[in-house]
Amino acid sequence: MKLYDLTLSGNCYKVRLFAALAQLDLTIVPVDFMASEHKTPQMIALNPFAEIPILEDDQVVLRDAQAILVYLGNRYGGEAWWPGEAHLQGEVMQWLSVAANEIQHGPNVARLIVKFNSPADANLAKSRSQHILGLLNSHLTSHDWLAAGRPTIADCAVFPYVALAEEGDLSLIDYPNVIAWIDRVKKLPGYIDMPGLYGQRM
Amino acid sequence: MKLYDLTLSGNCYKVRLFAALAQLDLTIVPVDFMASEHKTPQMIALNPFAEIPILEDDQVVLRDAQAILVYLGNRYGGEAWWPGEAHLQGEVMQWLSVAANEIQHGPNVARLIVKFNSPADANLAKSRSQHILGLLNSHLTSHDWLAAGRPTIADCAVFPYVALAEEGDLSLIDYPNVIAWIDRVKKLPGYIDMPGLYGQRM
Numbered sequence: 001m002k003l004y005d006l007t008l009s010g011n012c013y014k015v016r017l018f019a020a021l022a023q024l025d026l027t028i029v030p031v032d033f034m035a036s037e038h039k040t041p042q043m044i045a046l047n048p049f050a051e052i053p054i055l056e057d058d059q060v061v062l063r064d065a066q067a068i069l070v071y072l073g074n075r076y077g078g079e080a081w082w083p084g085e086a087h088l089q090g091e092v093m094q095w096l097s098v099a100a101n102e103i104q105h106g107p108n109v110a111r112l113i114v115k116f117n118s119p120a121d122a123n124l125a126k127s128r129s130q131h132i133l134g135l136l137n138s139h140l141t142s143h144d145w146l147a148a149g150r151p152t153i154a155d156c157a158v159f160p161y162v163a164l165a166e167e168g169d170l171s172l173i174d175y176p177n178v179i180a181w182i183d184r185v186k187k188l189p190g191y192i193d194m195p196g197l198y199g200q201r202m
Numbered sequence: 203m204k205l206y207d208l209t210l211s212g213n214c215y216k217v218r219l220f221a222a223l224a225q226l227d228l229t230i231v232p233v234d235f236m237a238s239e240h241k242t243p244q245m246i247a248l249n250p251f252a253e254i255p256i257l258e259d260d261q262v263v264l265r266d267a268q269a270i271l272v273y274l275g276n277r278y279g280g281e282a283w284w285p286g287e288a289h290l291q292g293e294v295m296q297w298l299s300v301a302a303n304e305i306q307h308g309p310n311v312a313r314l315i316v317k318f319n320s321p322a323d324a325n326l327a328k329s330r331s332q333h334i335l336g337l338l339n340s341h342l343t344s345h346d347w348l349a350a351g352r353p354t355i356a357d358c359a360v361f362p363y364v365a366l367a368e369e370g371d372l373s374l375i376d377y378p379n380v381i382a383w384i385d386r387v388k389k390l391p392g393y394i395d396m397p398g399l400y401g402q403r404m
Contacts, residue, residue: 048337048340048341049337060289060292062289062292062293062296063296064295064296064299064300066295066298066299067292067293067295067296067298067299068292070288070291070292070295071288071289071291071292071295072288074287074288074291074292075288075289085276086262086272086273086274086276086277087262087264087273087277089272089273089276090262090264090269090270090272090273090276091264091269093266093268093269093272093273093298094264094265094266094269096268096269096295096298096299096302097266097268097269097298097299097302098266100298100299100302100303101302101303101306101307104303105303105307121323135250135251138250139250
């Protein structure tokens with residue numbers, strides 16, 4: 001099973017993190033993003049969106065971190081990580097949408113601006129980030145995990161860019177439940193890190 | 203089964219459309235968006251994100267159109283609309299992410315600007331819309347449906363804001379495969395309309 005990967009991508013880390021937690025073997029294929037390797041004809045053939053991660057598993061080729069998590073959870077992760085029951089799938093899916101929308105356009109963009117000089121609107125990214133971090137913090141007042149009362153692919157999808165928020169000059173100090181959840185994720189058996197996560201730079 | 207709903211919301215229409223296609227009975231509860239009813243304590247208790255649609259089905263309460271589609275597809279729609287097989291779920295999920303991200307921040311925002319005076323960046327919404335419409339058009343060169351070779355909840359999630367694109371002053375003329383797909387969706391048994399869809403204003 002091959003993961004086309006970039007070490008500093010939070011979206012790729014979603015997949016690496018889940019694979020580590022679920023004890024799945026990934027063959028990492030590094031993609032040279034700075035050299036625009038993700039835009040070569042070979043890579044566009046795998047993913048017309050010209051983005052990574054991309055997963056290749058036998059004949060299956062998937063783009064989008066959330067889609068890859070659903071695939072891996074369903075095929076290899078068992079009921080624990082991607083429940084089969086309708087209302088629990090719905091609960092998990094709520095947070096996969098948050099990962100694709102509010103987190104992607106909030107903390108992810110804030111980090112792209114600070115760390116990679118992205119020309120996006122910094123004020124907008126900041127206000128969006130504070131909005132979703134506030135909602136996440138409230139949710140975590142009464143929940144240890146995002147969905148289904150246990151660690152699922154929802155946590156793997158939301159964790160990376162939240163735990164990388166400080167790289168986008170977003171402080172987590174006003175979101176103590178988010179910090180506690182980050183600590184819980186970090187203590188899961190098999191957990192792996194990536195550069196820049198909360199707690200590393202203190 | 204109750205759907206907290208706004209007629210002019212494409213996100214609510216995703217659920218109404220799927221329910222019609224899958225022959226599910228929905229009790230529509232209109233929410234007075236102009237009077238900020240979605241921000242009342244009662245509504246915030248149902249959805250802290252202060253958004254609609256919200257689905258209530260016995261004890262299950264779900265926000266986010268994509269999550270509601272997964273729930274309904276899993277519980278009532280059968281294998282046809284939300285496949286159980288891992289790689290097909292992954293395929294569908296790729297487009298649920300597109301609905302939550304690229305479509306939401308593209309054609310949806312373009313329409314909010316033109317139709318509801320949203321203060322968002324019109325040029326950015328336009329370029330994002332053209333980008334995703336181009337990718338969608340390419341995909342539909344070799345596919346009749348977005349995923350799994352048949353109509354699924356992926357089509358229900360992506361269809362509304364694409365078919366409403368003209369309300370955001372986005373022409374679909376350069377995307378003939380998208381237009382053909384819109385026509386295919388409109389011919390599905392049970393299909394229902396909403397105001398402003400492609401084809402109505404010509």
